[in-house]
Amino acid sequence: MADRSIDHVIVGxxxxxxxxxxxxxxxxxxxxxxxxxxxxxxPYDRTAVSKGYxxxxxxxxxxxxxxxxxxxxxxxxLLVRTSALALDPEARTLKLSNKTTVQYGQLLLATGAxxxxxxxxxxxxxxxxxxxxxxxxDAIRSDVEGAENVVLVGGSYIATEVAASLxxxxxxxxxxxxxxxxxxxxxxxxxxxxxxxxxxxHGVEVHGDDEVERFEGEDGRxxxxxTKTGKRLxxxxxxxxxxxxxxxxxxxxxxxxxxxxxxVVTDASLRTSAPGVFAAGDMxxxxxx
Numbered sequence: 425m426a427d428r429s430i431d432h433v434i435v436g437x438x439x440x441x442x443x444x445x446x447x448x449x450x451x452x453x454x455x456x457x458x459x460x461x462x463x464x465x466x467p468y469d470r471t472a473v474s475k476g477y478x479x480x481x482x483x484x485x486x487x488x489x490x491x492x493x494x495x496x497x498x499x500x501x502l503l504v505r506t507s508a509l510a511l512d513p514e515a516r517t518l519k520l521s522n523k524t525t526v527q528y529g530q531l532l533l534a535t536g537a538x539x540x541x542x543x544x545x546x547x548x549x550x551x552x553x554x555x556x557x558x559x560x561x562d563a564i565r566s567d568v569e570g571a572e573n574v575v576l577v578g579g580s581y582i583a584t585e586v587a588a589s590l591x592x593x594x595x596x597x598x599x600x601x602x603x604x605x606x607x608x609x610x611x612x613x614x615x616x617x618x619x620x621x622x623x624x625x626h627g628v629e630v631h632g633d634d635e636v637e638r639f640e641g642e643d644g645r646x647x648x649x650x651t652k653t654g655k656r657l658x659x660x661x662x663x664x665x666x667x668x669x670x671x672x673x674x675x676x677x678x679x680x681x682x683x684x685x686x687x688v689v690t691d692a693s694l695r696t697s698a699p700g701v702f703a704a705g706d707m708x709x710x711x712x713x
Contacts, residue, residue: 426527430456435508436534437461440705442489444532449498458501474585478561511678513698530700537668537706546639551646552662571660575649579603582665591626598629598657670707683709
């Protein structure tokens with residue numbers, strides 16, 4: 425039995441979730457709106473995490489997609505540090521980690537993606553970081569202060585952006601990736617070579633066509649990255665950018681259709697296989713023209 429009823433429930437505090445709340449009010453939607461996010465912060469620009477915010481050039485408040493006053497003015501209830509635990513599409517209820525069960529009129533799933541973690545020897549050592557939230561950037565900036573060598577794992581946006589950011593902070597960076605050239609999978613080899621040269625011109629050491637075999641450490645902290653080709657790179661800290669996976673755990677448990685690419689299947693209007701449930705963002709799978 426539900427504890428309360430909300431007309432429009434949005435699960436996820438990223439750009440997709442916030443944009444939905446904003447669009448609803450701009451379109452004149454009436455009724456109650458609640459945005460549920462497991463993050464400790466209100467919705468913010470996640471692209472700043474690996475760039476301006478990590479560098480210390482962008483203050484935390486400037487990463488926010490809207491000031492706190494916006495949620496009050498637009499009558500959008502913001503539930504931070506709150507996870508959605510169980511979705512029942514038939515009963516149209518959502519169980520939350522704050523021990524309440526909500527009855528919804530319609531619901532948007534915008535849970536985004538989860539980072540891929542490396543499962544190799546030494547992956548539990550201190551000093552190995554992943555990048556998703558503002559708090560991760562805080563931890564990285566603090567941990568690399570005074571670090572002589574930082575190793576980045578991955579050849580796509582996160583690893584290359586963090587490498588660029590850390591060089592501006594004076595850190596010496598090496599990058600290990602499966603790709604032949606940076607950003608190859610996103611923009612192709614020709615453009616990838618251009619971006620790799622920019623990184624190398626700024627002192628980033630790039631090791632392509634390779635991957636991590638194991639991490640080595642002393643006293644519980646990482647000290648080196650050993651690759652499958654036999655390279656041993658000294659590391660006072662490691663940042664892993666090994667990609668993401670759609671966060672569909674809630675949807676999957678609720679019986680929603682999951683597509684071949686691992687996302688929640690939607691039609692062109694973002695409707696899922698469950699009536700009244702929509703999906704958007706990184707966790708949605710739909711045909712695009």
